[in-house]
Every structure is written in structure tokens, then in C-alpha cells.
Amino acid sequence: MSKKAGAAAIILSILAIAVSVVALVFCLKPSKEETPKMDTQYVLYLGTNDKDTNEPVFTPEEAKTKAEAILIDHFGGYTIQEASGGWIDGDTEYQEYTLVIYLSDTDLTQVHSAADEMIEQFHQSSVLIQANQTITEFYSGAE
DSSP states (O other), rough: OOOOHHHHHHHHHHHHHHHHHHHHHHHHHHTTTOOOEEEEEEEEEEEEOOOTTTTTOHHHHHHHHHHHHHHHHHHHOOOOEEEEEEEEETEEEEEEEEEEEEEEEEEEEHHHHHHHHHHHHHHHHEEEEEEEEEEEEEOOOOO
């Protein structure tokens, strides 16, 4: 093989490697133009008063910490907000510290599993669950 042919073979090999690397980067890089997808957002309302005594089961700080531990264990991520809930039963008005939890990229079976654990740990009769159809997009900025 001549020196020119050897040099040409090396240059072609280097170009082939470069093209392969570029193709691999484009295949592995998430698209900035990812199409949003239809999704269900689950919103949970977790009261923190005992179902029998109507007294707080935990302090607000303890309640939030315990709920966060359940959520991270079941979902790996969540959004949580603090709220106040209130209602009237007969002539008695009740108020309670409430956690509002937002979940996406999950399903109702997983939500029920976490709610079962919350019902037990927070001594609740139920957890209110709303399922809202949304469009979900993980936007990472313009290029």
C-alpha cells in the first residue's frame, strides 16, 4: 500500500469515527422539540386530623415530613402544598391542616397504593383523589 493510500485510509477512518460519534450524540440527546403528551395529573388532598377524634395526628412539620417520605418511596418525585381545610358537620365547624399533593407520570394503582399507606399512617377515613387530564411536557429551554 502506498503512503497516499495509507493516509487516505486513515483520514477515511477518522471521518467515519467522527460521523459515528455525531450520530450517537444526536440519538442519545433528548429532543428540545419533544412533543407534549396527554397525561393524567393526580391531585390528592390529605387531611391530618384523626378520623375519630378530629384532633391533629401530627404537628404540621411532622405531617409534611411523613407524607414526603411516603411520596418519595412510591413515586420518586412529587409536588406538595400546605393548605387549610374546613367543613361543617351538624352544628360543629371543623378545621384541619391539609396537604395537597400533585403527581404526574404515574397511574391510579400506584396512587391508591400510596393513599392506602397515608390512610393508615394518618388515621384517615379517606384521601380525596382527583384525576385531571393534562398535557405534560418536560421543557428544558430553547437551544
